[in-house]
Amino acid sequence: MRILIVGAGSTGGFFGAKLASAGRDVTFLVRPQRLSQLEQHGLCVKSPAGDIEIQPQLITSAQIPGPFDIVLLAVKAYALDSALRDMEAAVGPDTVILPLLNGMRHMDVIAKKFGADRLLGCVCKVATSLDEHGHIVQQGTFNDIAYGELDGSDSARIALVHTFMREAGFDATTSKTILRDMWEKWTLLAAMGTINCLMRGSIGDVASVKGGHAFAMRAIDEVVSIVRAVGQEPSEPFLTQAYRLLTLEGSPQTSSMYRDLMAGRGIEADQIIGDLLERANAKGLEAPILALVYTNLLVYQAQSGK
Ligand SMILES: NC(=O)C1=CN([C@@H]2O[C@H](COP(=O)(O)OP(=O)(O)OC[C@H]3O[C@@H](n4cnc5c(N)ncnc54)[C@H](OP(=O)(O)O)[C@@H]3O)[C@@H](O)[C@H]2O)C=CC1
Numbered sequence: 001m002r003i004l005i006v007g008a009g010s011t012g013g014f015f016g017a018k019l020a021s022a023g024r025d026v027t028f029l030v031r032p033q034r035l036s037q038l039e040q041h042g043l044c045v046k047s048p049a050g051d052i053e054i055q056p057q058l059i060t061s062a063q064i065p066g067p068f069d070i071v072l073l074a075v076k077a078y079a080l081d082s083a084l085r086d087m088e089a090a091v092g093p094d095t096v097i098l099p100l101l102n103g104m105r106h107m108d109v110i111a112k113k114f115g116a117d118r119l120l121g122c123v124c125k126v127a128t129s130l131d132e133h134g135h136i137v138q139q140g141t142f143n144d145i146a147y148g149e150l151d152g153s154d155s156a157r158i159a160l161v162h163t164f165m166r167e168a169g170f171d172a173t174t175s176k177t178i179l180r181d182m183w184e185k186w187t188l189l190a191a192m193g194t195i196n197c198l199m200r201g202s203i204g205d206v207a208s209v210k211g212g213h214a215f216a217m218r219a220i221d222e223v224v225s226i227v228r229a230v231g232q233e234p235s236e237p238f239l240t241q242a243y244r245l246l247t248l249e250g251s252p253q254t255s256s257m258y259r260d261l262m263a264g265r266g267i268e269a270d271q272i273i274g275d276l277l278e279r280a281n282a283k284g285l286e287a288p289i290l291a292l293v294y295t296n297l298l299v300y301q302a303q304s305g306k
């Protein structure tokens with residue numbers, strides 16, 4: 001089986017480097033700037049679990065040789081439309097597309113472009129960023145990826161994807177509740193992004209100051225009540241863990257959107273916050289904290305031009 005990873009950034013590069021190190025057939029679809037960076041310096045992952053350095057197989061859009069078995073889509077939401085155009089030649093009748101993107105909006109966009117039958121649900125949990133040399137830097141050691149058919153069924157192709165992904169140096173699981181998993185991940189991320197970006201600090205920074213815990217609780221409550229109304233009911237174990245994680249004193253946890261904001265990079269304000277706010281507004285739900293953080297992020301985007 002062959003996988004094409006679209007985007008050799010912090011998530012695509014991370015999982016791709018692990019898969020390639022485990023001997024899988026991995027090709028990265030990249031754009032010219034990343035191509036020359038990776039050709040010169042290789043693909044490096046700096047991790048507390050051990051560094052990895054590989055010489056990746058790289059192609060640009062014009063060099064796609066034909067359909068791949070799996071396409072792992074690992075671009076930011078604002079780069080989605082152009083990435084879908086660039087990867088067209090890699091998608092054939094039997095290709096399965098696994099998107100690593102956060103949120104839910106991309107699912108409709110991909111299904112519209114390539115058909116829902118080519119799309120699997122997918123969630124990844126890893127904390128990675130690119131440093132100034134283009135190296136992937138992992139915070140913490142968690143590195144989970146889960147995937148499943150959108151209708152929760154068992155299928156031959158899920159079994160094949162799992163055979164390819166498992167035992168490659170990260171935690172790979174199949175899920176029969178992948179849509180709920182994606183909504184839960186979005187819940188976690190929207191709440192975490194709100195706490196980090198509005199308060200400009202890690203979960204622990206916010207939890208340790210007067211009023212910080214109460215603010216975090218209000219932000220989580222708001223996101224959870226919206227998700228209950230517009231998405232899928234989160235499970236009790238997820239909620240227990242989310243409230244604990246997002247109010248934990250001493251926790252250095254930050255969301256990737258916050259890390260991007262602090263580094264002056266582009267952010268996924270629309271995909272992670274705006275889309276949820278829009279869904280809440282469409283149902284006539286109050287969402288004062290989401291509205292506040294969304295405006296805050298739009299100001300950052302307007303000021304930075306990102
Ligand atoms: N980082 C994290 O900790 C986590 C991120 N996520 C989600 O994963 C998704 C990807 O994020 P992340 O990996 O961090 O993003 P990065 O910005 O680190 O990487 C995205 C990569 O996509 C490349 N790219 C963009 N457009 C194209 C294209 N048309 N063809 C080829 N390559 C392209 C960019 O390359 P170029 O240099 O050419 O711009 C860049 O290297 C996001 O939705 C994010 O929310 C999910 C879990 C954790």
Ligand SMILES: CC(C)(CO)C(=O)C(=O)O
Nearest residue numbers: 125126127254255256257
């Ligand atoms: C799991 C988590 C919160 C880790 O950073 C993430 O997915 C993200 O930040 O995008």
